[in-house]
Amino acid sequence: MSTEARAESFAAADWDGGTLPYRVGHRKLGMWLFIVSDSLTFSALLMGYAYLRASNVWPTPFPFYPSIVFSSVMTFCLLSSSLTMVFGVSASARGDKAGARKWIIATILLGLAFVVLHMIEWNHLISEGLRPFFLPEHWVKVFTTTDGTPPSPLFGATFFAITGLHMFHVLTGALYLSVVAARVKKLKHEDIEISGLYWHFVDLVWMFVFPLIYIMSVDVQGLTK
Amino acid sequence: MSAHAEEHFAGTNKLFSSIWIWLLLLTGIEIFLGYKPMAIHFMLTILLGLSIIKAALIVAYFMHLKFERLSLILTVVPMLVICICLLFVFFPDSFRSSGLRYKFKEPPPVAVEKTEDQ
Numbered sequence: 001m002s003t004e005a006r007a008e009s010f011a012a013a014d015w016d017g018g019t020l021p022y023r024v025g026h027r028k029l030g031m032w033l034f035i036v037s038d039s040l041t042f043s044a045l046l047m048g049y050a051y052l053r054a055s056n057v058w059p060t061p062f063p064f065y066p067s068i069v070f071s072s073v074m075t076f077c078l079l080s081s082s083l084t085m086v087f088g089v090s091a092s093a094r095g096d097k098a099g100a101r102k103w104i105i106a107t108i109l110l111g112l113a114f115v116v117l118h119m120i121e122w123n124h125l126i127s128e129g130l131r132p133f134f135l136p137e138h139w140v141k142v143f144t145t146t147d148g149t150p151p152s153p154l155f156g157a158t159f160f161a162i163t164g165l166h167m168f169h170v171l172t173g174a175l176y177l178s179v180v181a182a183r184v185k186k187l188k189h190e191d192i193e194i195s196g197l198y199w200h201f202v203d204l205v206w207m208f209v210f211p212l213i214y215i216m217s218v219d220v221q222g223l224t225k
Numbered sequence: 226m227s228a229h230a231e232e233h234f235a236g237t238n239k240l241f242s243s244i245w246i247w248l249l250l251l252t253g254i255e256i257f258l259g260y261k262p263m264a265i266h267f268m269l270t271i272l273l274g275l276s277i278i279k280a281a282l283i284v285a286y287f288m289h290l291k292f293e294r295l296s297l298i299l300t301v302v303p304m305l306v307i308c309i310c311l312l313f314v315f316f317p318d319s320f321r322s323s324g325l326r327y328k329f330k331e332p333p334p335v336a337v338e339k340t341e342d343q
Contacts, residue, residue: 014296022297032297036305047312054319068256075252083245086287090241093234189232193289200287207279210252211272215259 024190031194035201038169042205045165046212049158056152059135059143060217061224070121071214074114075206078170081110082203085177085196092192097185100192104181107199111174118167125159132157142223159213166209169202235292244286251275 014021022029052058062068088103129136133153135143143151180187180195255275258268285291290298 022300023294024297029297032301036301039305040308043309043312047315051315051319054316055323068259072252072256076249079245079248079252082283082287083241086236086241087238090234090236090238093232189234193234197288200283203287204280204283207248207283208276211255211259211276215255215272216265216269218259220260220262 028190028194028197031197035197038201039205042162042165042208045158045162046208049162049212052152052154052158056154057143057145057149058217059139059151059155061139061143061155061219062214062217063219063222063224066121066124068214068218070117070124071210074117074121075210077110077114077117078203078206081107081114082200084110085199089193089196092184092189101181101184104177104184104192104195108174108177108181111170111177111199111202115167115170115174118163122160122163130156130159132160139224162209162213166202166205169205173199173202234289236286236289241286244282248279248282251279 013019024032062071084103084106088100088107091097091099091103130139133156135151135153135155140150176198177195180192184192255272258271261268290301
């Protein structure tokens, strides 16, 4: 009796050894556990950001153009890259390794487009005068409250730390997928699925970073113009 | 893991494309809401709610967790949710430190009374 058949007939004896209790290999389980730990890293950073935001006067400086337009296009790129990645994994499951490679390359390109757009967006803010521990002077002027409390200078620290760490994950993911695309014919299907898990996780984190960092800091009244 | 040429991977490309469209729609709603004047707590609740729905769609369909064994889901998801909820323990302190901020240009009233007494 094969291992899989035995596992089906003796589900209760899953933990007695000789079977895969989760029905996934140890590498895939390892990636899931890594994703859980990395989620906590981002959660702690976002929680730290929320802590600072709740305890300070916080600037809301992002104009529609360039910040919101760029970040929305970046979101579109990342969501589309997840779709191409899942198409790649599907192709790999069908045994179509060449198709999987094409979809993975499309994923890498979309990921790199995200990074390039993000760098341009960072450049806009840096040229305005935003630094990790300083705000541009005109931001301080418009966001100081009527009782004279200035906005928190830690806006830049939280922004660059969270989006920077996320960008690092995207770059690492692009590198990881490049290796997978290069070796796709030698790799097992599960290995391609594992690389997909990592990529989707990067997308998932952005689903929280985008609204909390960008949408919650929209300059609706055009104060920074 | 298996010597089969074809592996089982549930979900069709049509299903994944429809999930992608949903994710784009929800993102569009988030951007729209960003320009609607409303209380920050209300906006935060709606945005986080939408983000959790988006995250659930990604995890369930793109990351394939919906099609995995229940034991894996129960191992991965509840502990993450509990650990994230535990981080909320810091929030009362953030509101406290917000209240501690010195907001008056004039000396605080209590300090003035003390000098008068002396």
